[in-house]
Amino acid sequence: MFINRKTHYLSNSLFCASGIHLLANLILFIARKLIRSKNASRPDMLNSRILMSQFIVSSLMLLVMAFVFVSKWRALKKSLSVVEESDKLKMAVLQQEVMGSSVPTLSGDAIIQLLELWGVILVGVRLVYDISSIVYRKFILNLTELADYTKELREQYVMIYNSSHGFKYISLLVALLLGLFMTGICLKDRLLKAMALLLISFFLISFVLLGMQTVTVGDYRIGIVWSSLIFHFTETFGLLGLGIYLRRRYVGV
Structure with a gap:
């Protein structure tokens, strides 16, 4: 059975997810x-106030994201429930005959599966990402306890911190790109x-080879x-672009 072609449950959910991430990053x-420590050479994650702000924003983001996907999932389920399960196949055939080329690209059940996939990624895997970030912070703190803060050691420590930054992101990024690949x-x-393959290739190249690049803008580095x-x-x-692409290219997605 197909749903109303104007509902766009999946692309609307991706638009919301993109906006939530953008707003959260802006707030952080x-x-x-506002609360960065005076010692600019030390990473932000050594600042307890910044850590608390990250925890609060991440928690709120997870709650809002879960609300978005659960509400879309329930709304779609409700739309599909008007037809008995045994009659859905007949309804789909009838819709294809009547609507022709304007029939939605995916059935309602297929869109539900994609909503569940992206919901698990953007809520469940995000939760794993937040937990792993806490463990990563503990790792950084343990490193700081091994060295006195001389200028040379501080610079070496900052280099280690920057070069290992990708460990924080790789799990969630792989999940996002897996979602993109499965959608494809x-x-x-x-x-x-x-x-999906191109983005993961760029990430791995940047993680392994590029590290951190310094750019001078005016008097700032x-x-x-x-x-x-x-x-x-x-x-x-990326999520915003995916939502736009799905809406323009595929009917009812």
């Missing part, structure tokens, strides 16, 4: 600026599958960790 950016499989879309940049781009503009 402002929080870091469901839709038989080679472009989505190719994009800005450190760019490419693995972090790719991750945050994927969870914000």
Whole structure:
């Protein structure tokens, strides 16, 4: 059985997820600026206030994200429940005959499966990511206890911190790209599958080879960790782009 072609449950959910991530990152950016420690050479995760702000924002983000996907899932389930399970196949055949080429690309059940997939990734795997970030912070704290804060050791420590930054993101990024790849499989879309492989390749190259690059803008030196940049781009503009692509290319998705 197919649903109303104007509902767009999946793409709307991805739009919401992108907006939630973008807002959360903006709030954390402002929080870091306001409460950053005076010792700029030390990582933000050594600042307990920044850690608390990250915990609060992440918790709220998980709750809102769960609400979005659960509400969309329930709404879609309700739409499908108007027809008995035994009659859904007959209804799908009738819809294809009547609607022709304007019939939605995926059945309601297929969209439910994709909603469940992305919900697990953006809520469940995100929770695992937050827990692993706490463990990563403990690892960084243990490193700081091994060295006195001379200038040379501090610089070496910062290099270690920056070069290992990708460990924080790799689990969630792989889950996001797996979701993209599985969506491509469901839709038989080679472009989505190719994009997933391309992004993970870029991430691995940046993680292994690039490390942190320093850019001077005016009187300021800005450190760019490419693995972090790719991750945050994927969870914000990547999801937004995916939602736009699905809505424009596929009917009712």
